[in-house]
Amino acid sequence: MIRTRGYPGAYDNYGALPDAVRWHQAIRFRRAGSTPPPDAIARAVKFPNFHLHLAASWTSAKPFGRRLLATTPQGDIAFDFVIAGTGYQVDLAKRPELAAFSDEILLWRDRYSPAADEQDEALGAHPYLGAGHEFLEKEPGRAPYLRNIHVFNPAAFVSFGLPIGDVPSFKRDIPGVVARISRDLFLDDLPAHEARINGPIADDFEPALYASAVWRSPNIVAAE
Template identity: 35%
Template sequence: MSYPDLADIPGGLERLNERVRQDQQWLDVPTRPWVPSRSADGQRVIDVVVVGAGMAGLTVSASLRRCGIDNHIVLDRAPAGHEGPWATYARMETLRSPKSLSGPCMGLASLTFRAWYEYRFGQERWEELDRIPTTLWMEYLIWLREILEITVRNETALDGITFREDGLLALRILSAGRPETILCRRLVLATGRDGLGGPYVPPVIAALPHHAWAHSADRIDFAALRGRDVTVIGAGASAMDNAATALEAGARRVDILLRRLAMPRVNKFTGIGSMGVVLGFQALPDGWKWRFMDCVLDAQTPPPRASVLRVSRRPNAFFHLGCSLESVTPQGDGVRIETSRGRLDTDYIIAATGFSADLSQRPELSAIASHIRLWKDRFTPAPQDMSSGIRYAELDNSPDLGKGFEFLEKMPGDCPSIRFVHCFCYPATLSHGKVSGDIPAISDGAERLVRHIAESLFVEDRALHYDGLVAFNDPELMGDEWTDTPLSAA
C-alpha cells in the first residue's frame, strides 16, 4: 500500500536489515539447536507446532529459534499477508496502543516498529506520527516475518488432535484442502481473540436470516450497504470501527445501540499497565486474579476516542444509550428491532458483540475439549472478588492454565498429555494477565511460554542429554601443554 504523505528513504530498510543481522550475530542468536531429533512411523517428529502466524505466533516462533528449538513449524489458515485481524476485520484506522511500545521485538531494539518506521520514513516523520496506521502495522509484521526468516505454512488449518500412547500428538491438518497428519511433541495455540471459541451473537440476532446481519469479525460487503440503513449493536472499539466503515461506504444512516446508560470512558487495565503487572499478575492468588479481571470487565473497555469521533462527526450517525434489545424480527427486506426505548426499522444489523470462550465452536479441539480444566471447574469467587455481584461467563469459561500456558486436566490422571498443548491466546488472560495477545507485553509472554517449553523438553530428554554428556570427548587440552615435574627436583 502507498501513503501519499510518506516517502520511503532510499535504502533505508536495507540498512535496517543489515543492523538486525549484526545485532543477532553479536547476541549469537539464533542459538544452536539442542533438542534431540525423533522419528515415529517413518516420519520426523516436530518439536513444536505453532497454530497461528499473527503477531503472537510470529513472536513465539522467533523466541523458539532464539532458544535453539529450531525444529518447529508455524501454520495459518489465511493466505500470506492476511494473518491475524489487521488485514481482515480490524477496521480501525490506527492502533489503540501508543506508538512507543516495543511490541514483538524480543528485547532487540532494531526489531521494534519504531526502528522499522524511522529507517523507512525518517525520524522527523516518527515525531509527527500520532498513532500507528493499522495497514502499516501489518506491513511491519510482514517485514518481521521476512527478516527473522520465519517460515509459515499458509492456507493450512488444524483439523483435529489425537494423543498417542507414546506421548506424541498426532495433528490432522488441512493444507490447501488436502488432509495430512503430522506428529509433534508440543502444540501452541496462538489463535488470537477467539482462540478457544468464536464470535458471540445474541440469539435474537442469530435467529434472523443471515443476509440481514453479520458479526463485526465477519467479512462484510460494505459497498452493498450504500444507501441502506445499518444498525450496530455494541459500545466497544469494533462497534465504532464498523459503524464508521459503513458510514464511509455510503450507508444512508447508522444507528448505534448501547445497552449501558453511559459509554465506558476509562481503560482500566491500560491505566495500571507496568512491568509489575506483566511479571507479577501470574503470581497473584486466584481470588486477586479474578478481582482484577472482574473489575476490568465490569468497567468495560472504552473505544478509542478517535474511533468515536470518526463516527460522531457524521450527521447521519446516531447513538442510542440505555437501549437494549427486546426482540428482532424480519420485516420485508429489512429487520424490525424492538428495544427498551422503542422501535427501530433497519436494513442490516452488525453485531459488535465480542467473542466467547466456547470450545464447542472449535471442532478442531473437540477431542480434547472435555479434558480442559476451566476456572469454573475449581474456583468460586468470594463476594468481594465481584465488583457488581455478576459472575462473568468470560471468566468462568477461561482455561485454568499452568505456568507455561499449558492446559491442565479437568480430572487428574484422565488425560495427562493435555499439558503438551499450550494456550497462547486471549483466553489465557485470567491465568497469566495480558501477555498473550496485546502488543505491550507480547515479547514477555512469548519468552515465558518458550522458557517453559524448553525446560520441559530438556527434562523429558534428560537421559539422552546425560548420554551425550558421558559420550562427549572433545578435549580442550592436548596433553603437551605441561611437563610433569618430580617432587625431588625441588
C-alpha cells in the same frame, strides 16, 4: 481498566497473583467493559449522519423489508446493515479438537469459589492455566498429555489478565509460551541431552599452538 495494572510489576508477574486477586480483576474488567480508542471516536463523530444510541440494548430483531428492525428501550430502530460484536464465549466441549477430553481440563470453577457478589458462570468456564499457558488436569495423573496444549487466545483471560492474542499480550506471553515448550521438549529428551552434555571434551587446539611460548629455565653454570 487494564491500564491500572499495566506497569511492569503487575504485567510481568500477573500469573503469579493469588486466585482471588486474578478473579476480582476479571470481574472488574467484565463489568466495566472496554471502549474504542479516542481517535476512532473522533473519526466517527465527524460524519454528520453518525448517531450513537446510549443505553439502547436490543431486546429483539426482525426483518423489515430490505432492512433490519431492532427493538430497544428507546423504541424501534431500522438499520440498513448490522455489524454484530458479540464478544467471546468459552466452552471447551464445543471445540471439536478438545471435545473428546474437555471434561479432563481444569477450569476456574473447579479451582476457585468466589464470593456471592462475584459469581460469574462465564468466567468460571475459562480454563485454569499453568505458567506456560498450558492446560492442567482436573484430576492429576489422568490426562498428562494436557500439558502439551498451550492456550494463546481469549480463553486465557482469567489466568493472565489480558485479552490474550491481542497486542498487549505479545511481549509477555509469547516468550512465556515458547520458553515452556522449549523446557518441556528438552526434559522429555533428557537422557539424550544428558549423554550429550556428559560426552567427551575435544581439545580446542593442539599444544603446538603455544609450545614456543612455554617458559623454560635457562641453564645455570656453577662457578668453579
